[in-house]
Amino acid sequence: MSLLHVDRDPEKPLLALEGVSRTYxxxxxxxxxxxxxxMAVARGELLAVMGPSGSGKSTLLHVLGLLDADYTGTYxxxxxxxxxxxxxxxxxxxxxxxxxxxxxxxxxxQLSVLENAALPALYARxxxxxxxxxxxxxxxxxxxxxxxxxxxxxxxxSGQRQRAAIARALINEPRLILADEPxxxxxxxxxxxxxxxxxxxxxxxxxxxxxxxxxxxASAAERIVHIRDGQIIDGLL
Amino acid sequence: xxxxxxxxxxAIEGLRGQRGRSLLTMLGMGIGTASxxxxxxxxxxxxxxxxxxxxxxxxxxxxxxxxxxxxTPTQLSFEDLEQIEKRVxxxxxxxxxxxxxxxxxxxxxxxxxxxxxxxxxxxDVRNLKxxxxxxxxxxxxxxxxxxxxxxxxxxxxxxGGSPVEGESIRLFDMRxxxxxxxKEGVESAAALEKSEAAGMVAIAPFLTLKHxxxxxxxxxxxxxxxxxxxxxxxxxxxxxxxxxxxxxVDGFTIESLDTYLALVNQVSDAxxxxxxxxxxxxxxxxxxxxxxxxxxxxSERTRxxxxxxxxxxxxxxxxxxxxxxxxxxxxxxGVLGVLxxxxxxxxxGFVYDVPVPVSAASVVVAFxxxxxxxxxxGLYPARKAAGMNIVDSLGYE
Numbered sequence: 154m155s156l157l158h159v160d161r162d163p164e165k166p167l168l169a170l171e172g173v174s175r176t177y178x179x180x181x182x183x184x185x186x187x188x189x190x191x192m193a194v195a196r197g198e199l200l201a202v203m204g205p206s207g208s209g210k211s212t213l214l215h216v217l218g219l220l221d222a223d224y225t226g227t228y229x230x231x232x233x234x235x236x237x238x239x240x241x242x243x244x245x246x247x248x249x250x251x252x253x254x255x256x257x258x259x260x261x262x263q264l265s266v267l268e269n270a271a272l273p274a275l276y277a278r279x280x281x282x283x284x285x286x287x288x289x290x291x292x293x294x295x296x297x298x299x300x301x302x303x304x305x306x307x308x309x310x311s312g313q314r315q316r317a318a319i320a321r322a323l324i325n326e327p328r329l330i331l332a333d334e335p336x337x338x339x340x341x342x343x344x345x346x347x348x349x350x351x352x353x354x355x356x357x358x359x360x361x362x363x364x365x366x367x368x369x370x371a372s373a374a375e376r377i378v379h380i381r382d383g384q385i386i387d388g389l390l
Numbered sequence: 391x392x393x394x395x396x397x398x399x400x401a402i403e404g405l406r407g408q409r410g411r412s413l414l415t416m417l418g419m420g421i422g423t424a425s426x427x428x429x430x431x432x433x434x435x436x437x438x439x440x441x442x443x444x445x446x447x448x449x450x451x452x453x454x455x456x457x458x459x460x461x462t463p464t465q466l467s468f469e470d471l472e473q474i475e476k477r478v479x480x481x482x483x484x485x486x487x488x489x490x491x492x493x494x495x496x497x498x499x500x501x502x503x504x505x506x507x508x509x510x511x512x513x514d515v516r517n518l519k520x521x522x523x524x525x526x527x528x529x530x531x532x533x534x535x536x537x538x539x540x541x542x543x544x545x546x547x548x549x550g551g552s553p554v555e556g557e558s559i560r561l562f563d564m565r566x567x568x569x570x571x572x573k574e575g576v577e578s579a580a581a582l583e584k585s586e587a588a589g590m591v592a593i594a595p596f597l598t599l600k601h602x603x604x605x606x607x608x609x610x611x612x613x614x615x616x617x618x619x620x621x622x623x624x625x626x627x628x629x630x631x632x633x634x635x636x637x638x639v640d641g642f643t644i645e646s647l648d649t650y651l652a653l654v655n656q657v658s659d660a661x662x663x664x665x666x667x668x669x670x671x672x673x674x675x676x677x678x679x680x681x682x683x684x685x686x687x688x689s690e691r692t693r694x695x696x697x698x699x700x701x702x703x704x705x706x707x708x709x710x711x712x713x714x715x716x717x718x719x720x721x722x723x724g725v726l727g728v729l730x731x732x733x734x735x736x737x738x739g740f741v742y743d744v745p746v747p748v749s750a751a752s753v754v755v756a757f758x759x760x761x762x763x764x765x766x767x768g769l770y771p772a773r774k775a776a777g778m779n780i781v782d783s784l785g786y787e
Contacts, residue, residue, distance in 0.1 A: 215781050218700070220700060220780045220781050220784075221780075221781050240705055241704045241705055241706070244699065244702050244703065244704050244705070245702065245704070247700070247701075247702050248701065248702020248703075249702070253700055253701070255784070259693070259696075259697045259700070259784065260697075261694055261697060261698075263403055263404075263406070263407045264403065272698070272701050273701045273702050275396055276698070276701060276702045276703045276704075276707060277702065278393050278396070282395075282396065282399075321701070325702075
């Protein structure tokens with residue numbers, strides 16, 4: 154498959170955070186989840202963000218994935234300022250440009266594998282439902298689930314569920330794949346297969362950010378960013 | 391439009407995921423809608439029924455009678471009748487009634503029956519149906535003929551229902567030939583409280599009874615106006631005549647059926663309004679049921695909503711999906727309600743072979759109302775769904 158995009162300026166990073174801070178205000182006691190994060194992801198890069206639990210890596214994932222907009226600082230995606238955009242603008246951008254993969258898969262249990270994979274394309278609304286399903290079928294074939302299209306998620310093994318979720322993340326041909334502990338709920342053999350799938354996607358041009366606390370996963374990446382107490386402690390270019 | 395179909399598909403998928411609960415909610419809504427349809431139908435049927443009763447007494451009818459209470463004369467004299475016959479305009483037919491009584495031996499027992507003296511127009515004016523024989527004629531009246539028409543009840547008691555040809559009864563020590571048997575056009579015209587023709591009654595010509603009977607006053611004068619428009623003239627002129635005789639009309643009542651019809655409309659409007667309020671409450675209950683279920687659904691599907699938002703659904707998509715779910719529940723409930731509310735009377739009407747006016751308007755109203763109820767009560771849960779924080783809802787288990 155091809156994940157070719159017309160990039161405006163290939164020299165510039167795909168995304169760049171500058172001075173991003175996120176503070177939760179629970180019961181008046183502020184919790185500083187991110188403190189002035191500066192980071193960039195280059196095009197075609199496979200980057201791992203590592204840190205122990207409570208380090209702020211989940212918050213960073215939410216910011217990168219445009220799931221959380223309540224931060225300070227600036228976030229540019231492909232040169233465009235995305236910080237400060239409204240919820241629907243972020244939804245549309247997330248829909249087209251960011252493929253999300255979660256530790257818990259987050260498949261909808263009442264839908265078939267095919268329908269799950271088609272969902273982001275259906276919400277994009279630029280093609281008919283038939284075309285969406287056709288594209289979903291192609292992606293599912295690509296991740297090796299061609300024979301599980303009509304199954305419900307609960308009829309799949311956890312490795313197959315994560316493959317379905319990856320197919321779903323790929324369907325709109327996003328510029329960034331953002332995965333949150335994608336192997337966290339898998340046994341080591343299955344985890345390796347999923348990791349191999351990410352590597353393969355990366356080789357064919359996808360920019361991928363893996364958030365993990367697992368060194369084995371992280372070591373597969375070209376570059377590791379370590380995060381602790383809401384700050385990046387190394388890995389700066 | 392493609393996007394509406396997509397959202398519709400999501401909404402139906404959502405409802406399918408909780409079939410039992412959806413059906414129960416629809417049932418609640420259906421009962422509310424059924425009660426609206428039923429109430430509107432009952433209102434219409436009931437009104438038609440009562441109006442039919444009143445109109446069965448006779449059309450364009452005005453009654454003039456003495457109230458029997460008050461310091462001034464309160465009973466119509468023969469002089470009053472003459473003046474009214476002479477001076478009231480717009481009259482189509484007139485039937486003054488003398489109310490008398492006589493004792494008849496019936497199965498060996500003396501029984502008191504009512505004897506009415508009236509003109510040949512009475513049968514028409516009061517809408518009597520002749521079961522047997524005929525009513526007397528104007529000529530018979532003018533010639534003091536001793537003939538009588540008896541009620542179905544008297545016929546049954548006195549003659550056991552056998553043919554009356556050649557039979558007679560003794561009234562005021564005179565033999566009256568029986569020429570016919572009648573029943574009232576609308577049996578329960580007695581609903582009008584004052585039906586002199588109901589029960590054990592013999593009707594004789596006015597002039598005959600005036601001479602041989604004991605009545606010294608005219609009980610009631612029935613005046614059939616020549617047209618619906620003339621009813622008011624008849625009422626006004628009658629009042630004028632009585633006022634010129636007595637200085638006031640205080641001792642008399644002059645009524646037209648319009649008075650009753652207006653009353654019936656007023657009462658049935660009030661009853662319909664009351665029933666509508668009750669039906670409204672049941673719709674409200676149905677609506678709250680929908681809101682309740684939708685709130686539970688939204689809360690249960692928090693993670694589902696979070697996933698959809700994360701995958702790029704807009705807030706509006708989520709809002710529309712849940713509004714559609716509520717709308718489908720209420721409209722499906724509405725369909726069910728219309729089936730019950732219109733089907734039951736139609737079925738009963740078919741079985742008992744009576745025309746049942748299920749108004750199309752009530753069906754349309756019921757649909758419209760149930761859809762609005764669904765949208766209205768679905769709005770709050772849908773807004774709650776659309777306003778969810780993505781990160782929080784993804785972590786929700």
